[in-house]
Amino acid sequence: MNDRDKKWGELAEIKRELAERDWFPATSGNLAIKVSDKPLTFFVTASGKDKRKQTDEDFIHVDQNGLPLPGQKGKPSAETLLHVEIFKKTKAECSLHVHTVDNNVISELYYEKGSVTFKGQEIMKAFGLWEEDAEITVPIIANHAHIPTLAAEFSNYVKKDYGAVLIRNHGITVWGQTPFAAKKYLEAFEFLFSYHVKLKLFSITNQ
Ligand SMILES: CSC[C@@H](O)[C@@H](O)C(=O)COP(=O)(O)O
């Protein structure tokens, strides 16, 4: 199997696993995996499709600007420019974007603060944080409809080879050095969001 097919298979497997979690409601979500470094090219999900379905047109091979390589059919994700920022600025190999109710609620609750911080949770070891008092902070940005504007603001928070940004009332984008790492971080963040939302609800109903 050549490298291109291997990357396709890896992204398809992640897509299937995230679909099993029901993290692609109403055609939302997009995923990307780097295929080559020099020149930079990557696979990104095709726009507007039901990402729960598996087809031979699921991914489009795009260049460093997010434009389809010659011979590619279909339209790359509307949010391809966010993935471009990640691959251009870091050594990340994979980036994942999903809309969930929990990540939307957290983004709305903490938007005015500009970020949300979690601490004291065992699952944070998934981020490589082993200290008892470890904290993790996720920035929250405005949901600009103009994607180049969204990508420019998003880019301010793309500094390391792994990371995450919440987009207000939209979703989360998570990236990592490997597809496995990106998926692990996404699952850990969604765990934290879900826990936090439930804890908040519980404390309100018990006042
Ligand atoms: C109901 S899908 C919302 C889209 O605008 C977008 O946010 C999204 O995540 C999927 O867009 P896509 O172009 O399919 O990658």
Ligand SMILES: [Zn+2]
């Ligand atoms: Zn989206």
